[in-house]
Amino acid sequence: MKKILIVSNMYPSAKHPFYGIFVKEQVEELKKNYDMDIDLQVITDKETSKGQSILKYLRLWKRVFQTIIKQKFNIIHVHYIFPTALFVPFAKKITNAKLIGTIHGTNILFSKGIKYKIAKRIFDDLDEIVTVSDFVKEQLIKNYNVPASKVTTINCGVNRTLFHPKDKLVMKQRLGLDTKKFHVLFLGRVSLNKGIYTFLKLIQNCKDPDIEFIILGDGADKEKVKSEIANFQNVKMIDGKPKTEVPDWFNAADLFVFPTKKEAFGLVALESLSCNTPVIGTDVGGVGEVITHGENGYLVKDDDWESILTHLIELKNNPDVYNSMVEKCDMDLGENEIHVQVNKITKLYRSL
Known part of the structure; x- marks a missing residue:
């Protein structure tokens, strides 16, 4: 039986039940493998003040070292590289465990300076690296000269038990929406990086009275x-x-607009497609690995609200085009289901 330690700076708690939920979902799927004994060392506190943030990482690293000194692990798998994986070069010296790191975002792709040197050292010391998209994989290899042979793309995977199609009319009625309107959804953090101001331009310039917009989320720019x-x-x-409750809103919406400015993968777009709701998204990062332009949605340039509006009106006024797109929403979902992606992680574990 392989003994595995999973380390993450994001993990749900009773107070924050959806903080790092994708890591927890992955862990729960992994636990279904009876030949694996999984231990966790995680941060469940979202506190972001500088002093408390430093303390929570110091406590995490202390627990990690105490755990690997007391117990013998075959694999140590850390989620998020900077700063969570700062312990890796030291762990390399005191354990024979294979070290795996999963890169969830693009914020570790430094080009120079001390952070670049530290990240480079971590990547060199990791035995295997998992990226959530081919985009991140390519950037990692290019920026850090990491051997392609030790990098594997495994995305977070969509939970289709939760995200699946429901009757759109019924969901509109349940959520108190006008069933005669065409609903366009923005769902996520209400912030500049997620493209909320692009969505605002879309709202301000759309003159069709039969289109209603929904902004669902919290964030720094909400007020x-x-x-x-x-x-x-x-x-x-x-x-x-x-x-x-999120799947209900995806199902009630006729279209999901994802105007993000940077994205490692775009799981939220995958969740929308899993509810048979087409997506218009920014062609950045790994978003193009989720949306196939003209098939299950459209890809546009950053802040290009004019193109979003053009595609929106086209879909709203052409039921045949829209319905054809809906039918293609699930064309690649099978390979992106969470259990399929976790099987890839399991295979990686067993290969080490």
Whole structure:
């Protein structure tokens, strides 16, 4: 039986049940393998003040070292590289465990300076590296000269038990939406990086009275956005919802707009497609690995609200085009289901 230690700076708790939920879902799938004994050392606190942030990492690293000194592990798998994996070069010296790191974002792709040197050392010391998209894999190899042979793309995977198609009319009625309207959804962090201001331009320039916009989420710019849309009748702003309720909103929406400015993969777009709701997204990072332009959605340039509006009107006014796109939403979902992706991790573990 392989003994595995999983380390993450994000993991759900009773107070924050959806903080790093994708890591927990992966762990729960891994635990279904009876030949693996899994231990966890994680951070469940979202506190972001500088002093408390430093303390929570110091406590995490202390627990990690105490654990690997007391117990013998075959594999240590760390999620998020910087700063979570700063312990890796030291762990390399005191354990024979194979070290795996999963890169979930693009924020570790430094080009120079001390952070680059530290990240380079970590990547050199890892035995295997997992990236959530081919885009991140290519950038990693290019920026850090990491051998392609030790990098594997395994995305977080969509939970299709939770995200699956439901009757759109029924969901609109259940959520109190006008069943005669074409609903366009923004779902996620209400912030500049997630493209909320591109979505605002879309709202401000759409003159079709049969289109209604929904902004669902919380974030740093929420109050500012709320004041910006105060005089618009074609938009609803909804507080962030538990993940268990998110599929209802994807199913009630006719279209999901994902105007993000940077994205390692784009799991949220995959979740929308899993509910048979087409996506218009920015062609950045790994988003193009989820959306096939003209098939299950459209890809646009950053902040190109004009193209989003053009595609939106086209889909709303052409039911045949829209329905054809809906039918293709699930064309690549099988290989992106969470259990398929976790099987890849299991295979990687067993190869070490």
